[in-house]
Amino acid sequence: xxxxxxxxxxxxxxxxxxxxxxxxxxxxxxxxxxxxxxxxxxxxxxxxxxxxxxxxxxxxxxxxxxxxxxxxxxxxxxxxxxxxxxxxxxxxxxxxxxxxxxxxxxxxxxxxxxxxxxxxxxxxxxxxxxxxxxxxxxxxxxxxxxxxxxxxxxxxxxxxxxxxxxxxxxxxxxxxxxxxxxxxxxxxxxxxxxxxxxxxxxxxxxxxxxxxxxxxxxxxxxxxxxxxxxxxxxxxxxxxxxxxxxxxxxxxxxxxxxxxxxxxxxxxxxxxxxxxxxxxxxxxxxxxxxxxxxxxxxxxxxxxxxxxxxxxxxxxxxxxxxxxxxxxxxxxxxxxxxxxxxxxxxxxxxxxxxxxxxxxxxxxxxxxxxxxxxxxxxxxxxxxxxxxxxxxxxxxxxxxxxxxxxxxxxxxxxxxxxxxxxxxxxxxxxxxxxxxxxxxxxxxxxxxxxxxxxxxxxxxxxxxxxxxxxxxxxxxxxxxxxxxxxxxxxxxxxxxxxxxxxxxxxxxxxxxxxxxxxxxxxxxxxxxxxxxxxxxxxxxxxxxxxxxxxxxxx
Amino acid sequence: xxxxxxxxxxxxxxxxxxxxxxxxxxxxxxxxxxxxxxxxxxxxxxxxxxxxxxxxxxxxxxxxxxxxxxxxxxxxxxxxxxxxxxxxxxxxxxxxxxx
Numbered sequence: 001x002x003x004x005x006x007x008x009x010x011x012x013x014x015x016x017x018x019x020x021x022x023x024x025x026x027x028x029x030x031x032x033x034x035x036x037x038x039x040x041x042x043x044x045x046x047x048x049x050x051x052x053x054x055x056x057x058x059x060x061x062x063x064x065x066x067x068x069x070x071x072x073x074x075x076x077x078x079x080x081x082x083x084x085x086x087x088x089x090x091x092x093x094x095x096x097x098x099x100x101x102x103x104x105x106x107x108x109x110x111x112x113x114x115x116x117x118x119x120x121x122x123x124x125x126x127x128x129x130x131x132x133x134x135x136x137x138x139x140x141x142x143x144x145x146x147x148x149x150x151x152x153x154x155x156x157x158x159x160x161x162x163x164x165x166x167x168x169x170x171x172x173x174x175x176x177x178x179x180x181x182x183x184x185x186x187x188x189x190x191x192x193x194x195x196x197x198x199x200x201x202x203x204x205x206x207x208x209x210x211x212x213x214x215x216x217x218x219x220x221x222x223x224x225x226x227x228x229x230x231x232x233x234x235x236x237x238x239x240x241x242x243x244x245x246x247x248x249x250x251x252x253x254x255x256x257x258x259x260x261x262x263x264x265x266x267x268x269x270x271x272x273x274x275x276x277x278x279x280x281x282x283x284x285x286x287x288x289x290x291x292x293x294x295x296x297x298x299x300x301x302x303x304x305x306x307x308x309x310x311x312x313x314x315x316x317x318x319x320x321x322x323x324x325x326x327x328x329x330x331x332x333x334x335x336x337x338x339x340x341x342x343x344x345x346x347x348x349x350x351x352x353x354x355x356x357x358x359x360x361x362x363x364x365x366x367x368x369x370x371x372x373x374x375x376x377x378x379x380x381x382x383x384x385x386x387x388x389x390x391x392x393x394x395x396x397x398x399x400x401x402x403x404x405x406x407x408x409x410x411x412x413x414x415x416x417x418x419x420x421x422x423x424x425x426x427x428x429x430x431x432x433x434x435x436x437x438x439x440x441x442x443x444x445x446x447x448x449x450x451x452x453x454x455x456x457x458x459x460x461x462x463x464x465x466x467x468x469x470x471x472x473x474x475x476x477x478x479x480x481x482x483x484x485x486x487x488x489x490x491x492x493x494x495x496x497x498x499x500x501x502x503x504x505x506x507x508x509x510x511x512x513x514x515x516x517x518x519x520x521x522x523x524x525x526x527x528x529x530x531x532x533x534x535x536x537x538x539x540x541x542x543x544x545x546x547x548x549x550x551x552x553x554x
Numbered sequence: 555x556x557x558x559x560x561x562x563x564x565x566x567x568x569x570x571x572x573x574x575x576x577x578x579x580x581x582x583x584x585x586x587x588x589x590x591x592x593x594x595x596x597x598x599x600x601x602x603x604x605x606x607x608x609x610x611x612x613x614x615x616x617x618x619x620x621x622x623x624x625x626x627x628x629x630x631x632x633x634x635x636x637x638x639x640x641x642x643x644x645x646x647x648x649x650x651x652x653x
Contacts (some may be wrong), residue, residue, distance in 0.1 A: 026600055027570065029610035047613060049633075050647055052572035080646060095647070098570050292628035344643045415633060424636075426643040476631050 004112040022103035044115025055118040060128035060146035061089030061370040065357035072353035122152035130371035134379035136447035142172035164248035181492035203254030206458035211251040231270040295365035300384040308387035318401040318494035334378040337400040341437035346374030407433035414454025421454035423471025423478040464488035515545040563589040566612035
């Protein structure tokens, strides 16, 4: 894990000192809200529906036990004893008081964390595959490159007042778990002729105009990454629209100009930016890579795992669902579900955070990750430790065996917290998860991703959910639109809207009808929901959702 | 013909706590049922201006529609319901604190 240099520490201390003084001037009335708002947003502080909200960056979702314990301490000391992990691998505190925020930022700085550029029209927290550095299918660990981009983009003087926010995601695996095709820039680490490089995807995004990103270059040599990214962002910074915030993101720029013209402009600009990078960036990457060396993997008997697997059905169910193949022999990646049936997706109490920190220290080489699917990952656990780990997770209510299943739902905060929301999303997730848990059907249903957003901005990634749900305000009543067939992976697709929306009371039965239709249609238990949908298309699901339409058509 | 003025309350977020507050005849309350109901448009506009000038107390003051029963205001839109009662996902925040 990257450790802050003296420069990083001094920079953060100065930023925090500045913000403390700004908060004091606001409280004293020397700054108006109009003057203060851009200053607080630069430091990740929003004013939401019920309270301030502090969004803390977890760079590329990577943290250690010390950082996790600090997040727990902050939740307990200055919030209501919990935090909310987000689809951008960040954590949000929903209840801070204004006067406490400078102290919270100082506490974060003690462990090398901050809230800078978690808001505003800047380059936001760089996100990455949550299995980075551990996955069996990985070509290379994307975290050093993500850290290089974090350093490049933090406080970048040219990119502080852009047309709109800008999000970058990177994966080092051909199996895309980082949603790279729905980011302003998506980066896929690739190799060609033995050389490491990058496929660069631009112009993806969700929101009110969902777009799948387009490949601007299929192989960028490693040494050209930062100058090329600088060229892309600077071209957009100049020609991106500032007249209409809904048309400001780079996806619209790419759409309006065409990918070929954007590529031409970027390559023209790249000639200039290339000269300004002397190679120090590559040297820095080499130094950063040393911070991300793989841990000293151990060897141990797998007997305890095999015993528990054969004798304990609860452990077996959890192991079948929540473990992923690791690159090291005898190791597994553990996904800790923050989706207990009926609970708020992504929430963790301070006690749970501390427990996860303890587990990382005791069994996981002191590493944790936050996934964009709002779960916590222990990337390196030897199978011999899994039975003990599982027992401790059970005691903390963290052993739900549902990763990748229908109750492992992404849900944005929605109108329960967010000032932008047009409807609630969390209670819909709670009801769906509870309904399918009551029926004990989710393991039979298999892989199925439901993603829920409480407004058109799509923080809940509904467009790329196998079943996407979008909450809207229709004449003063919550209304939920359904999309089907979305996909966030390397075969990314925006879901198809099925038809008129459903009321809050009707949405869970509607999801049940979709699932029933899938179970009727699938060729066998191995055909996933998405595969079935791609084979059959929308029609049978539409008929199930709107039987009256089918009757009329017949 | 202009639409008839409907009853309103002045609401905002508290500068320090960030939580939802409502204007009363003499100050601010965290309970919607204690808010001052404004039935005259000119009076409502004036009260909103007065509220907005309290820059060291409130943030983002605006007029919210209410339905009035026996003199007690209640929200007319679900967003204002959640602002008045707090998150609905589980009991915490305002619905607990106001009990």
